[in-house]
Amino acid sequence: MSAVPLLKQLKPLTGGVFINSHKSVTAETAYQFIPTPPQLIYHLHNKYLQYLPKVVVGEQIQAQQVIATALTETQAVSSNLHAALSGQVIEITQQRIIIAVSSEPDLSPQNYAFDDYKPALLDHETSSHNLLEREQAALQKIRQAGIIGLGGAGFPSASKLNRHLHTLVVNGVECEPYITADAALMVAEPGNILLGVIELLKIYPQLNSIYIAIEDNKPQSIKAIQTALAQLSLKTQYAQCVHKIQLTAIKTVYPAGGERQLIEQLTGRALKIRQPASDIGIACLNIASIAAIGQALAFGRPLTHRVVTLTGNALTQPGNYYLPIGTSFGVALTAAGLNSQKLHQVINGGGLMGQAVDMNKLDSIGVEATTHCIIAATATEFAKPNERPCIQCDACVPVCPEHLLPQKLFQTNDYSLACIECRACEVVCPSYIPLVDYFTAAKQQDRTQFIKQQRAEQAKKRYDARKQRLAQIARKQAAVAVTIQQSTAIKPNQSKQPTLRQLKTQVNKSKNLLRQAQAAYLQLQKNQASTAESLQQAQHRVETSQFKVDQAEQALSKASQAK
Amino acid sequence: MIGIVFLLSLTLIFGYILQLASEKLKPTTSTLVTTINNTLPQTQCGQCGHPGCKPYAEAIAAGEAHNKCPPGGVELITTLSQLLNRDTIAFDISHGEIETEPLIAFIREDECIGCTKCIQACPVDAIVGAQTLMHTVIIDECTGCKLCVAPCPVDCIDLLVRG
Numbered sequence: 145m146s147a148v149p150l151l152k153q154l155k156p157l158t159g160g161v162f163i164n165s166h167k168s169v170t171a172e173t174a175y176q177f178i179p180t181p182p183q184l185i186y187h188l189h190n191k192y193l194q195y196l197p198k199v200v201v202g203e204q205i206q207a208q209q210v211i212a213t214a215l216t217e218t219q220a221v222s223s224n225l226h227a228a229l230s231g232q233v234i235e236i237t238q239q240r241i242i243i244a245v246s247s248e249p250d251l252s253p254q255n256y257a258f259d260d261y262k263p264a265l266l267d268h269e270t271s272s273h274n275l276l277e278r279e280q281a282a283l284q285k286i287r288q289a290g291i292i293g294l295g296g297a298g299f300p301s302a303s304k305l306n307r308h309l310h311t312l313v314v315n316g317v318e319c320e321p322y323i324t325a326d327a328a329l330m331v332a333e334p335g336n337i338l339l340g341v342i343e344l345l346k347i348y349p350q351l352n353s354i355y356i357a358i359e360d361n362k363p364q365s366i367k368a369i370q371t372a373l374a375q376l377s378l379k380t381q382y383a384q385c386v387h388k389i390q391l392t393a394i395k396t397v398y399p400a401g402g403e404r405q406l407i408e409q410l411t412g413r414a415l416k417i418r419q420p421a422s423d424i425g426i427a428c429l430n431i432a433s434i435a436a437i438g439q440a441l442a443f444g445r446p447l448t449h450r451v452v453t454l455t456g457n458a459l460t461q462p463g464n465y466y467l468p469i470g471t472s473f474g475v476a477l478t479a480a481g482l483n484s485q486k487l488h489q490v491i492n493g494g495g496l497m498g499q500a501v502d503m504n505k506l507d508s509i510g511v512e513a514t515t516h517c518i519i520a521a522t523a524t525e526f527a528k529p530n531e532r533p534c535i536q537c538d539a540c541v542p543v544c545p546e547h548l549l550p551q552k553l554f555q556t557n558d559y560s561l562a563c564i565e566c567r568a569c570e571v572v573c574p575s576y577i578p579l580v581d582y583f584t585a586a587k588q589q590d591r592t593q594f595i596k597q598q599r600a601e602q603a604k605k606r607y608d609a610r611k612q613r614l615a616q617i618a619r620k621q622a623a624v625a626v627t628i629q630q631s632t633a634i635k636p637n638q639s640k641q642p643t644l645r646q647l648k649t650q651v652n653k654s655k656n657l658l659r660q661a662q663a664a665y666l667q668l669q670k671n672q673a674s675t676a677e678s679l680q681q682a683q684h685r686v687e688t689s690q691f692k693v694d695q696a697e698q699a700l701s702k703a704s705q706a707k
Numbered sequence: 708m709i710g711i712v713f714l715l716s717l718t719l720i721f722g723y724i725l726q727l728a729s730e731k732l733k734p735t736t737s738t739l740v741t742t743i744n745n746t747l748p749q750t751q752c753g754q755c756g757h758p759g760c761k762p763y764a765e766a767i768a769a770g771e772a773h774n775k776c777p778p779g780g781v782e783l784i785t786t787l788s789q790l791l792n793r794d795t796i797a798f799d800i801s802h803g804e805i806e807t808e809p810l811i812a813f814i815r816e817d818e819c820i821g822c823t824k825c826i827q828a829c830p831v832d833a834i835v836g837a838q839t840l841m842h843t844v845i846i847d848e849c850t851g852c853k854l855c856v857a858p859c860p861v862d863c864i865d866l867l868v869r870g
Contacts, residue, residue, distance in 0.1 A: 596809075599749075599850070600745075600747075600748055600749035601749070602847075602848065603749040603751060603831050603848075603850045604744070604749045604760070604761075606831040606832055606833070606848060607749070607751045607759055607760070607761075607830050607831050608761075609832070610830065610832050611759075
């Protein structure tokens, strides 16, 4: 058996810290099994996906049945949740689905030995049209199998793959303290990892380099992969594939296994801030995701189990365990020999980036696909001295793998989008300042501020629009009123009340008329020639004028009284 | 000697130009109103006694106290004090309690009788519905101003904390 040579890493990581990895307790032994858990708890939300239940309460379900689906914007399946074991659905809420398990688990993951593999599928002469179809089908299979980034991020794996890839990075660099789940997988199932790689090569024959990166403090894992590769290269039909695979030992430093860091170390290409690796034709997938992809593409097996590191000083049997996804933290830790007297806190994740879990809810939190480590810590294990003021020592600057200035950010209460929140700066801080907590808080604050501002802007626009609309309606109504008035103004308005001024002029006018009538009457009386008839007429005029004056004066007095 | 005179005259000329500029190019009230309006939370709730945020901004620019905005709270008073170079004053509680969390209106749709009164009251057109038909609130547009609560004849509108 010829040993596969180890490739040297191209560019050692700038920055990073050497830390006590706490890995010796669980390191590099094959995983163990736990007794069948009584319940499985599936959480319906993660960082990137929101699942909708596909089952109802009381329904009997089989192992590997789809119980929830996450949809893309175009209503296509972007990921599925599968029941790991068969049983009955007993609870569905917005947050989770609980299944009461009824069957014995089928705990026999086989390491694939490539004995009955169909080499015909590796045929590179298929037409490009065929290839396109095959790619779409394969991506669909990966989505339906519910494969997401098992290294902890949970990014849907199919979204990382496309036809423009030239490099595949298989990330076996498990740099965070306490975690050894990937190492255990590499020791136990190297064949399955290679199966995943070859399945991906089948759909992307244009991939010209494949790096399998492993930390140099894991000789067992390296050896396991090396042996499997050597065995594979003996089979002639795979020689071409094996030729492309380069096994690389990465210098042990935290955080060498970050996607951006690893790509830079292997290819020398640095990603810009927030730039996805697929932009430069590279896909970086966790080793467990690759194994799951292999299972999904070769056998149609969905993601239902995963290896989880159960560790911490409060466990009597720390180690790597093969758990059905959905197993509650309580059950898992009990299986690993939990000493509840010593238990002080439970951390979901690794020793640095992990999140503390509510101790009262251990039985209602289930292992998710992204859960790679659960630490049952004693009181002293994660005790940190109190925070002290920053002494501006700049110790955090050289360790930042993203070349940021954490101290500057801290002092200006700022944050950077480039920060990968690896907490390397906190490890070296002599004042024990939880720098990343400050950065995330600042980021959160900025984000809420931004949202608030956007809302205000929107409300302002709508308020102005409404005002404009109301003004327009008012204008229209006024115009309608004017036209109505004009149309009615043709007939004199009888009912309209005359004003006081009008009444006064009326009185004056009638008085004038009366005076004229009286003067005419007197003249007629003086004039001898006037007839009796004309005199009578003049008298009548005087009388009617008098009557009109009385009437006008009455109206005036009435109106002034009313006022 | 010539140098001194030359520089002195330059100083005077530029000083005069600057003086002129500061007089001619004074920030107009409308830009001041816009700046104040931009700092206001735009809930259009009218709790300050004005029919919206912009009218209140105009009033502040005209000299009214800047402590009457419950959604803005103490934070707004500090910002405005800095902006307007005024003293930081305590919040005027006669205009309501300071709102620490953003609110949204929620119509209990079973109880809604479809009277459209809340639609007319909404300052940002965030309620949809029609006569005798159920109404509902567009959550993204709602500012939580509470103006729809009072007109509702069946009291089917709740104010919830925006989740």
